[in-house]
Amino acid sequence: MSTTVAEKKEKISVPFDYNKYLRPNKLPHIWCPGCGHGIVLKAMLRAIDKAGLDKNNIALVSGIGCSSRTPGYVDFNTLHTLHGRALPFATGIKLAKPEMNVMVVTGDGDALAIGGNHFIHACRRNIDITVLVFTNATYGMTGGQYSPTTPLDSIATTSRYGNIEPPFDTCEMAKASGATFVARGTAYHTIELEKTIHEAIMHKGTSVVDIIDACPTYYGRANKFKSATQMMEEIEKDGTVNVKQAANLPPEKLAGKMLRGVLYKVERPEYCEKYDILIKEKASAKK
């Protein structure tokens, strides 16, 4: 606990120059007051800085939705694609130019509903793409419909009588599909999130970070949350527990809580590297 506090102080004492990575003339952003997307964006930029990535070499790809507007605000090679299709576009870029750092920012509806098939297959290939899923359990851009991560019984504009569909566990699905780095963070735990994204960037292979991030405007109002901070405290702070702390907690203290931190990490051959071996060894041998 004490080290976390010390680190926080150290970070605060050194102001981070976000403008180094932002396109300031594209601000203000479209996100509502209380939305966590800006916090996630900042954590992502700090992680990118810590990883020492070259702006010219980063491709940031998104689909459609609130979180998918992120690429417009950052000074990289940025691609805002179609609903659900960020991963196949990103796969094309990565395969064509494996030397680039390819990252995807996507929402839970974008990644897991309309883009669900691409998500599981990108994980299966273990292509070196860092996927940040902004999970706010709602379709914010269309006004608050239920999504694949909306909890049971929740109210949305398309589940006025309560949601009867069980939510996906994004991390379990990523792991089962073959992703070699699976983690969860929240917009509440900003320092931890930055570290997790940094570790995801440094990992070679498909890295998925599920980021719990509240939508006070739609999910919050429909489900009687009083404020954005109340949502962050209930869903992100009290609704999650760090995987390391969880190891020492009794099962009753973990009931109904999502685990945070790096949940799964293995080393397996990466897709583009395997492709290059294929070129060098097999195809060139057969004339």
Add this chain to the structure above:
Amino acid sequence: MAEKKKKLLQGNEACVEGAIYAGCRFYGGYPITPSTEIAEGMSVRLPKLGGKFIQMEDEIGGIAAALGGSLAGLKSMTATSGPGFSLKQECIGYACLAEIPLVIVDVMRGGPSTGYPTGPSQSDIMQAKWGTHGDHPAIALTPSTVPEILSETIRAFNLAEQFRTPVMVLYDEILGHMREPVTIPNPGDFLVEDRARPDCKPEEYHPYDDRFLIAPLAPFGSGYRFHVTGLNHKQDGFPTNDSKMIRENNERIMRKVHINRESIWQNEEVMLDDAEVVIFTIGSTARSARFAVNELRKSGVKAGLLRPLTIWPFPDKAVGEISSRVKAIIVPEMNLGQMTLEVERCARGRCAVEGLFRVDGEPITPSQIFHEVRKYL
């Protein structure tokens, strides 16, 4: 000078040869009859050339990956057939608006729906033009022989790169699986065009620079950092709600193809000079039509053939001209009347226009065309 190599190739194999010759180095696709041989061929050829092949999880993934490859700077393509062509339509619209060069080959089979996967059709002609939502430019080429599949595939890449737009190659299943002798071209035999690249400073670069009708396109990762979106955008690539800019951009992407249509149009004209009845058709049906024209001439009928190799933009001028000096234009097509409507539009009542349709998965025969023409004498 290297010796000319002649090979007996299937239409889909000729398509692979054309793509490789044109410099295609990225293929993203999904298996579908009757186009699969293109994917199979590219999966063998591309790795040897340092190119990239990927079989994606679905048709949409195939074209989306190819668009990613194109943005990263590689000449890219995908190939499909009817149902897959339907699935790719949203990405085709994205490529039109974001102005990303791409070649899409559609080997036409019977539809609608799963239809007749192993049978030929020409029923995607309207889909090639109107399949994706919104107004957008369309360029589609229609080869009629196996060697022409090779050369038209090269032309498709050239047009895609020149015009920064998706270009379609449409041919029916008969041509896709037919074998004919093909001369493999040597370097220099065909023109190969590359997209224009910027020479300005990165900070001055705009991916839709309004000083150009078609702005140069920098590859991702080249130091030119820019934004691409499927939203209506300004010249710097960022979204806009400005109605003037939205109008100008929508009109410009149409205009860049429209004002250059004379250079995109390509027709073959067979005995049109004194023709009284003209057959207008494409693909394998044009082969039957050519045979019918010869037979009609032998029987003293002044028949001719107008065969477009560019079906979109539609050959308005050629059809308009011929309509003012013939009795009738007969339009045989393996669908229920898609080109016929366009021919009627261009003929403006100056001559009779009659369709000859077939949707049973069998080719339109020379004798069908022969008898149809004789009705107009």
